Amino acid sequence: MANDGHGAGIAFPEDKQGVHLYSMCSPNGCEQGSRVNVLKGQQREPQFLAINPVGKIPAIVDFDADHNGLKVFESGAILCHIADTRDPEHKLLPRDPCQRAEALSWLFFHTSTLVPIAQTVSVPLVLGAPSLKSQGILDRRLGDTGGWLAAGRYTIADIAHLGMVLLLKYILGLHLKTDYPHLAAWLDRRGMNVPEPCWLLVEGPREEKMAAIRERA
Ligand SMILES: N[C@@H](CCC(=O)N[C@@H](CS)C(=O)NCC(=O)O)C(=O)O
Numbered sequence: 001m002a003n004d005g006h007g008a009g010i011a012f013p014e015d016k017q018g019v020h021l022y023s024m025c026s027p028n029g030c031e032q033g034s035r036v037n038v039l040k041g042q043q044r045e046p047q048f049l050a051i052n053p054v055g056k057i058p059a060i061v062d063f064d065a066d067h068n069g070l071k072v073f074e075s076g077a078i079l080c081h082i083a084d085t086r087d088p089e090h091k092l093l094p095r096d097p098c099q100r101a102e103a104l105s106w107l108f109f110h111t112s113t114l115v116p117i118a119q120t121v122s123v124p125l126v127l128g129a130p131s132l133k134s135q136g137i138l139d140r141r142l143g144d145t146g147g148w149l150a151a152g153r154y155t156i157a158d159i160a161h162l163g164m165v166l167l168l169k170y171i172l173g174l175h176l177k178t179d180y181p182h183l184a185a186w187l188d189r190r191g192m193n194v195p196e197p198c199w200l201l202v203e204g205p206r207e208e209k210m211a212a213i214r215e216r217a
Pocket residue numbers: 026027028029038043055056057058073074075076111115119127130131
């Protein structure tokens with residue numbers, strides 16, 4: 001696989017067929033397809049951010065005719081896409097709603113609980129502090145789409161982010177309207193106009209707010 005000059009050090013594919021993986025050998029990556037060396041910061045190169053705006057490996061591009069260069073990031077989403085499109089017998093992700101929900105429960109446990117715990121310990125040692133902040137990533141994405149996170153409409157992707165965005169806003173003391181205007185507009189948009197959790201409205205310094213949260217729990 002030759003470097004076609006797109007990225008400073010990332011070898012992008014010349015034959016645009018099938019599923020192309022962008023990754024490197026890491027706990028949730030493997031050495032296939034194009035190597036994106038996160039130890040050298042290649043995940044933050046514009047050409048890779050165009051594939052995964054979150055700046056993390058793994059990511060794939062699906063060049064098959066049906067999928068038309070579809071970009072997928074987040075290991076869970078990649079696994080679902082592969083299962084949905086390359087497993088006609090549904091061996092990897094069952095079709096039966098009960099079995100499917102069970103498989104997805106454990107997949108989501110892996111990506112949302114186990115991986116962050118493992119990374120809390122390992123990432124600062126290997127990579128230093130993460131440089132791309134979630135709220136900035138979401139704000140840019142919503143600025144690009146002008147609406148919702150995915151599929152041009154309100155989906156479970158928007159629903160999933162709501163509580164955590166409010167929590168980040170509170171914990172980090174974010175000024176959304178001035179610093180993250182697209183995120184602020186998204187929160188105000190029809191369908192997202194839910195009341196803030198009561199504990200967010202507690203006045204006073206952070207310690208008092210935390211005490212109020214514990215009291216109300
Ligand atoms: N939730 C993501 C996590 C991906 C992730 O954190 N990848 C690491 C390598 S194992 C990475 O690219 N880190 C680079 C960075 O954070 O700058 C997934 O499951 O795909």
